[in-house]
Amino acid sequence: MVFKYDFLIIGAGVAGMSYALKVARACKGKICIICKSSLEEANTAFAQGGVASVTDFGADNFEKHIRDTIVAGDYISDPRAVEQVVKNGPAQIEELVNWGVNFDRKSDGTFDLHREGGHSEFRILHHADDTGAEIQRKLIEAIKLNPAIDVREGYFAVEIITQHHLGFEVTRRTTGIECYGAYVLNPDTQKVDTYLSKVTLMCTGGCGAVYQTTTNPAIATGDGEAMVYRAKGTVQDMEFVQFHPTALFYPKETHPAYLITEAMRGYGGILRLPTGESFMEKYDERLSLAPRDIVARAIDKEMKIHGIDHVCLDVTHKEAEETKLHFPNIYQKCRSIGIDITKEYIPVRPAAHYMCGGIKVDLDGCSSISRLYAIGECACTGLHGGNRLASNSLIEAVVYADMAAKHSVARFSDYTYNEQVPEWDDEGTLTNEERVLITQSVKEVGEIMSNYVGIVRSDMRLKRAWNRLDLLYEETETLFKHVKASRDICELRNMINVGYLITRQAIERKECRGLHYTIDYPVHAYE
Numbered sequence: 001m002v003f004k005y006d007f008l009i010i011g012a013g014v015a016g017m018s019y020a021l022k023v024a025r026a027c028k029g030k031i032c033i034i035c036k037s038s039l040e041e042a043n044t045a046f047a048q049g050g051v052a053s054v055t056d057f058g059a060d061n062f063e064k065h066i067r068d069t070i071v072a073g074d075y076i077s078d079p080r081a082v083e084q085v086v087k088n089g090p091a092q093i094e095e096l097v098n099w100g101v102n103f104d105r106k107s108d109g110t111f112d113l114h115r116e117g118g119h120s121e122f123r124i125l126h127h128a129d130d131t132g133a134e135i136q137r138k139l140i141e142a143i144k145l146n147p148a149i150d151v152r153e154g155y156f157a158v159e160i161i162t163q164h165h166l167g168f169e170v171t172r173r174t175t176g177i178e179c180y181g182a183y184v185l186n187p188d189t190q191k192v193d194t195y196l197s198k199v200t201l202m203c204t205g206g207c208g209a210v211y212q213t214t215t216n217p218a219i220a221t222g223d224g225e226a227m228v229y230r231a232k233g234t235v236q237d238m239e240f241v242q243f244h245p246t247a248l249f250y251p252k253e254t255h256p257a258y259l260i261t262e263a264m265r266g267y268g269g270i271l272r273l274p275t276g277e278s279f280m281e282k283y284d285e286r287l288s289l290a291p292r293d294i295v296a297r298a299i300d301k302e303m304k305i306h307g308i309d310h311v312c313l314d315v316t317h318k319e320a321e322e323t324k325l326h327f328p329n330i331y332q333k334c335r336s337i338g339i340d341i342t343k344e345y346i347p348v349r350p351a352a353h354y355m356c357g358g359i360k361v362d363l364d365g366c367s368s369i370s371r372l373y374a375i376g377e378c379a380c381t382g383l384h385g386g387n388r389l390a391s392n393s394l395i396e397a398v399v400y401a402d403m404a405a406k407h408s409v410a411r412f413s414d415y416t417y418n419e420q421v422p423e424w425d426d427e428g429t430l431t432n433e434e435r436v437l438i439t440q441s442v443k444e445v446g447e448i449m450s451n452y453v454g455i456v457r458s459d460m461r462l463k464r465a466w467n468r469l470d471l472l473y474e475e476t477e478t479l480f481k482h483v484k485a486s487r488d489i490c491e492l493r494n495m496i497n498v499g500y501l502i503t504r505q506a507i508e509r510k511e512c513r514g515l516h517y518t519i520d521y522p523v524h525a526y527e
Contacts, residue, residue: 001186001193005150006412008197010157012039012225014120014132014264015272015376015397016203018141021099022043023404024148029412032150033173034184035234036487037219039140049097049125051103051135051265052391053089055111055223060121062086062520069392072118073356073385074514081382084363085392085399092126092398096424102139103127116262116390118291124391124512126263130329132394154187160200160372161421162231172232179231179372180418185485192485198415199408200404202359202367202374203397207498208256210514211352211454212446213258215247220496221491224378227360229497234368236380237357238498241517242388243455244353245271245295246420248346249310250337258333260313262390265289267326270314272345279311293387293515296350300455303349312345341509354393356384356515357505365404371400371415373408375400386514426484435474437479438488441472445495455502457518465503472496 004031009016017039028043039085054060064085070077097103103125104112114124127134143149163181164170170177207222213248228236235334244264247257252422265271272278283298284290290298299311315323320342324331327341334341359367359374361381367374375381376397383396453464473496509516512523 001191002033002196003193004032004417006197007031007201007408007434008195008196008199008230009033009201009203011035011201011203011205011376011378012151012184012206013203013376014135014394014398015401016201017143018095018337018398019201019203019375019401019405020090020149021139021142021330022402023388023409026409027412028148028404029198030150031148032152032197033143034155034182035065035151035153036156036223039125039151040136041141046266050114050116050124050131051093051394052063052389053093053395054123055090055093055125056113056121056123059121063432065119065123068118069118069383069389070385072098072387072389073383074387074390075385076513082228084403085381085383085396088399089395090400092395092495095402096135096138096398099142101127101135103131109204114263115266115289116337117265117286117289117295118389123264124263128326128328130401135394151300152184152290154520155232156184156187156343157227159489160227160231160369161194161196161418164231165422166418167418168463170232175372177232177310177368178370180277180421182215183424185487185490187487189488190484192426194421194423198371198412198417200372201381201404201408202372202378203376204378206355206377207495208352208354210445210495210499210502211350212450213247213254213257214352215244216352221495222355222378222490224374225355225358225501226494226497228369228372228374229501231369235358235501236360237505238355238501239452239509240353240356240384241352241502242292242356243350245292245346245350246297246313247351248333249349250347260326260330260346260348261351262292262329264313264315264327267323268315269296269318271299272311272312272314273306274308274310274345274347288474292353292390293517296455297517299421310347310349313348314345314350314442315341316343316345316470321336324370328357346421354388356380356480358386358388358407361400364401365400366407366408373404375404376390386516424485426497431475435488437475438492441476441492444468444497445492446474449499449502453499453506455517457506457516459507459518459520462503462507462520465499466507469496469500469503473500480511
């Protein structure tokens with residue numbers, strides 16, 4: 001079947017939903033959100049810590065937030081992107097509040113601000129310890145009340161449509177590539193439908209699921225980056241994978257591993273060995289509040305030195321009722337596995353958390369492919385540089401949603417549907433009866449990425465990852481050509497593509513920079 005929309009949104013986190021609401025308010029266009037699971041399941045909902053924005057102009061200012069972001073990014077952030085996000089942040093906080101997001105406040109009505117690693121001031125707005133889930137809830141309520149927005153839950157975007165599907169040769173040197181929509185798998189019919197659009201927005205979230213242990217949900221398979229890469233769009237800075245230092249160590253849960261928010265270290269939590277010995281003083285003067293890459297490498301090194309599978313986070317010295325008040329969900333989660341955090345250490349270890357690179361976009365969220373925008377975690381705006389400053393992701397998503405909405409609304413009426421796009425052709429393919437091959441390949445991708453392209457890298461490890469992924473790629477593409485499209489094989493293709501991009505761009509970076517740490521090149525101080 002063929003469907004036509006003015007705006008096709010692939011993904012449904014804070015980026016996609018806020019974009020949809022802004023577009024619906026600004027024009028009378030037809031809008032469709034393609035959501036491969038449910039609206040509730042997105043990386044946004046797993047963001048515990050909060051949203052970074054300057055709101056207390058007495059103690060804080062834009063220049064401090066800009067400086068903190070650039071320092072955390074190891075001085076390769078795009079200054080224009082940093083300034084745009086920081087200076088537009090307060091207005092977007094106001095927008096979130098108007099949509100009903102209930103940030104915690106003090107008794108005098110001002111925001112109860114937290115401080116997290118890498119921040120020089122208290123500027124993190126939060127809702128207890130489930131800020132992302134609170135934002136997600138309010139946006140979902142607004143989306144469901146808006147009759148202009150169609151939501152397709154459980155649908156899966158297989159490929160974006162370009163001139164390639166019209167029979168033209170499209171290479172990485174081709175100029176003027178255009179996006180005409182996407183081929184989308186219908187979960188009820190198991191058929192791939194054609195969705196034509198005037199404007200397409202990619203906001204598919206992260207790719208942490210390519211690693212064995214991640215704070216991301218299992219759906220975070222890097223679909224947007226992979227689709228755009230296959231369409232010959234520009235994908236950049238994929239070597240900068242952020243590992244959150246403190247995921248709950250609980251081997252039964254790895255996708256996602258439960259996140260112990262950085263706000264807990266801002267609250268006064270101390271990283272210790274299981275014996276009780278603190279260790280961050282050996283690595284950074286900021287101790288447990290050093291930026292995430294430094295803390296993650298320190299924990300990784302201590303685990304290897306001592307032959308242990310986790311370290312601990314200690315908040316037992318804090319007042320018990322205050323801890324329960326600030327971190328009710330973390331308290332309950334740990335209690336569910338037999339740990340009382342007011343009396344016992346929390347076992348933690350690093351886990352793949354956030355992709356700083358992605359689909360390269362400009363200040364309006366435009367990708368290198370015309371009529372295709374990208375925002376949120378799948379996009380590389382330049383804000384994060386080599387390492388994301390804590391809680392900068394949600395504010396980036398809503399700021400760029402605003403920029404992309406304004407830019408696309410002003411132009412969508414100039415575009416037309418491309419009626420020449422053929423429907424998806426699966427004639428001659430078979431129903432896949434070899435799902436064990438897919439399941440095993442998914443496990444192999446996780447093992448390859450975790451063992452060879454993790455927190456600490458080397459040329460030898462990266463080369464081995466490259467060779468293993470190349471073999472998996474050939475096997476999977478052969479299988480894909482012979483079976484009908486399904487979500488599991490499409491996700492596997494995407495995971496292999498993303499693993500390849502991370503590995504290749506890590507090989508190409510001949511230095512230690514930000515989150516890319518290799519034993520084969522020296523560490524330099526940049527400024």
